[in-house]
Each structure stands twice: as structure tokens, then as C-alpha cells.
Amino acid sequence: MLIDFRSDTVTRPTPAMKKSMLEAKLGDDVFGEDPTVNALQHKMSKMFGFDDALFCPSGTMTNQIAIKCHTQPGDEVICDERSHIYQYEGGGIAMNSGCSVKLLEGDLGRLHSSMIEHAVNDKSDVHKAYSSLVSLENTCNRGGGACYDFSGFAAIKKVCIQHDLKLHLDGARLFNAIIAKRENPKAYGKIFDSISICLSKGLGAPVGSVLLGDKKLIDKARRIRKVFGGGMRQAGILAVAGIYALENHVKRLATDHEHAKALADILKSKSFVGEIYPVETNIIIFEIAGKYKSAKNFTHSLEKKDILMIPMSPTFVRMVTHLDISEKMIQKTIKEIKKL
Numbered sequence: 001m002l003i004d005f006r007s008d009t010v011t012r013p014t015p016a017m018k019k020s021m022l023e024a025k026l027g028d029d030v031f032g033e034d035p036t037v038n039a040l041q042h043k044m045s046k047m048f049g050f051d052d053a054l055f056c057p058s059g060t061m062t063n064q065i066a067i068k069c070h071t072q073p074g075d076e077v078i079c080d081e082r083s084h085i086y087q088y089e090g091g092g093i094a095m096n097s098g099c100s101v102k103l104l105e106g107d108l109g110r111l112h113s114s115m116i117e118h119a120v121n122d123k124s125d126v127h128k129a130y131s132s133l134v135s136l137e138n139t140c141n142r143g144g145g146a147c148y149d150f151s152g153f154a155a156i157k158k159v160c161i162q163h164d165l166k167l168h169l170d171g172a173r174l175f176n177a178i179i180a181k182r183e184n185p186k187a188y189g190k191i192f193d194s195i196s197i198c199l200s201k202g203l204g205a206p207v208g209s210v211l212l213g214d215k216k217l218i219d220k221a222r223r224i225r226k227v228f229g230g231g232m233r234q235a236g237i238l239a240v241a242g243i244y245a246l247e248n249h250v251k252r253l254a255t256d257h258e259h260a261k262a263l264a265d266i267l268k269s270k271s272f273v274g275e276i277y278p279v280e281t282n283i284i285i286f287e288i289a290g291k292y293k294s295a296k297n298f299t300h301s302l303e304k305k306d307i308l309m310i311p312m313s314p315t316f317v318r319m320v321t322h323l324d325i326s327e328k329m330i331q332k333t334i335k336e337i338k339k340l
């Protein structure tokens with residue numbers, strides 16, 4: 001039994017999800033004629049209180065399209081130093097949008113409104129790049145799945161309005177935050193100018209992310225998606241997996257969060273574990289101190305027992321719980337960690 005905690009992207013479609021894929025009604029989505037893609041876009045835009053939505057192949061693409069929509073070449077994007085858009089999108093902010101980045105040191109990936117207030121450049125100073133976009137992440141991947149308190153968003157939005165900044169949310173794991181914090185998705189539509197949500201992480205769909213925004217933004221985003229090569233044809237065969245996931249795999253995220261807490265509890269009891277980031281959702285990031293010396297040594301020793309994890313840095317390891325991790329797998333992992 002292989003137990004794969006490397007990421008929640010490793011989930012495979014369930015038999016019921018595959019059945020829905022075989023039965024999906026299809027059309028050409030570049031012509032706007034795929035009824036299933038249209039249904040997914042409609043469902044998600046209504047759920048979050050937006051006018052419209054756009055189905056794309058990946059979360060990287062929805063983030064990059066949003067950044068391009070909100071900026072002009074030469075502008076500056078404000079984000080946390082740990083954010084996915086900066087760390088893991090191949091320098092796409094510079095390559096696709098010609099923008100520079102102002103990196104802030106938040107609390108486990110979360111920014112405070114006062115930090116943004118100080119980071120905005122004076123628009124009348126010709127020496128400075130034009131600050132045009134703030135991008136937040138919820139949950140924060142490199143922050144161990146940390147979630148914002150919703151009041152923080154309202155304060156940030158206020159700063160954005162004062163300084164004429166657009167506000168984007170990388171919500172790759174937004175449903176994890178919504179479940180953990182018992183939030184109403186519609187509240188997000190009142191704050192953000194755009195949101196990217198992944199269907200292919202904890203929700204268990206094989207492919208796909210959705211960008212949410214107003215009609216003007218999504219019309220522009222559809223054009224940019226085509227330019228980026230992301231216009232897909234009978235994409236309903238993928239979109240239907242997203243619809244299935246939204247209907248069947250959202251509430252169960254609470255189980256992933258419980259599993260993550262159980263793993264964190266056992267790790268805390270081990271002398272070779274140093275710091276553990278607070279576990280709020282499905283990600284556990286912890287430091288290897290004592291006898292294993294490095295994150296790689298530790299992950300290699302677990303690999304021999306068919307338990308996979310990711311070294312995040314020379315000394316930190318990440319584990320992610322998800323749909324394909326059963327209670328039995330959690331119990332086996334706890335047993336193996338206890339023996340170490």
C-alpha cells in the first residue's frame with residue numbers, strides 16, 4: 001500500500017467521477033458551446049457571487065491570466081514572499097506580464113493591511129514602478145495551509161480601494177479554508193476582483209482551475225487564455241469532474257483536516273521534530289532537527305516504508321492529506337512514525 005502525502009494533486013478520479021466524465025454532454029468550448037463547461041462556470045460564479053467564470057487547464061494559468069488582466073508591463077505586483085505566484089510559476093509574472101514584484105514577509109504567507117499600505121509606491125514618483133495589484137493566497141501552501149481571518153481581507157480591500165489597487169486571490173485550496181473557517185463563499189465575491197480556484201487538488205478532479213471575476217475581466221481573460229494556448233475544445237469531459245467534485249468532495253475536506261491534525265500530534269511527540277507550523281487545514285510542514293539531520297534523510301527513510309513526503313527545504317518536510325488518503329493509511333503512518 002503506497003501512502004502518498006507529497007501533494008493533494010496526486011488524487012485520481014473516483015469510479016463515480018469517471019462515470020460522470022463518460023456521460024458528460026460535450027461541445028466546442030472555444031466556440032463557447034460546451035454545455036458542461038458552461039454549467040461549471042455558471043455554478044462557480046453563482047456560488048462565489050461573481051458575474052462570470054473561466055475554466056482553464058491549471059491554477060498556474062488562472063493566476064497568470066488574472067495578473068495579466070490586472071496589470072500593464074512595468075507595473076509592480078505586491079505579494080507574500082512564500083506565494084505560489086512568485087515561488088512556483090516559473091517567473092511568469094515577469095515573462096507573461098512584464099511586471100516586477102514587491103515581496104512582503106507575512107505571517108505564514110498571510111499579509112496584513114498595514115504591510116500593504118507601506119508597500120504601495122507613490123504613484124506621482126516617476127522613479128517608482130506603478131503598484132497595481134495585490135495578490136493573496138488562501139490557504140497558504142508554504143505557510144502550512146494557514147488561513148486568513150476574513151476580517152483581514154476587508155482591511156486589505158480598504159487599502160486597495162484607497163490606492164487604486166486590484167485584489168486577486170490565489171484560492172488553489174480555497175474550499176479547505178471555507179470548510180476550516182466555516183465561511184460563506186459569497187463573501188469572497190464582495191472582496192476580490194478575481195479568484196483562482198483549483199479543482200484538481202483536495203477536490204480530486206484530474207484537471208482544471210476556474211478563474212472568477214466580473215464580465216469585463218472574464219471576457220479579457222478568455223482572450224488571454226487563447227493566447228496562452230489554454231483554449232480547449234470538448235473540455236466538458238474535464239469540467240464535469242469539477243462539477244462532481246463540487247457536489248461530492250467539499251464537505252469531506254474536514255476529514256483531511258482531522259487527518260492532518262492527527263499526524264501533527266504524533267510528529268510533535270518525536271524528539272527529531274523541531275518546529276511544526278500550526279495545522280489549520282490539510283498541510284503539515286515540520287522541521288527535522290535531531291537524528292535525521294536533513295529533510296531528505298527523513299523522507300528517504302519513510303520512502304522505504306512506502307510513505308511519501310516532500311522535502312520543502314534542507315530541513316523542512318511537507319505532508320498533505322487528501323481524498324486518496326484513508327483512515328487506514330493514517331493509522332499505518334502513525335504506527336511507522338511512532339517506531340522511529
Ligand SMILES: Cc1ncc(COP(=O)(O)O)c(C=O)c1O
Nearest residue numbers: 058059060061084137141170172
Ligand atoms: C497555492 C497554489 N496556487 C497555485 C497552484 C498551481 O496549480 P497548478 O498545479 O494547477 O498549476 C498551486 C499548485 O500546487 C498551489 O499550491
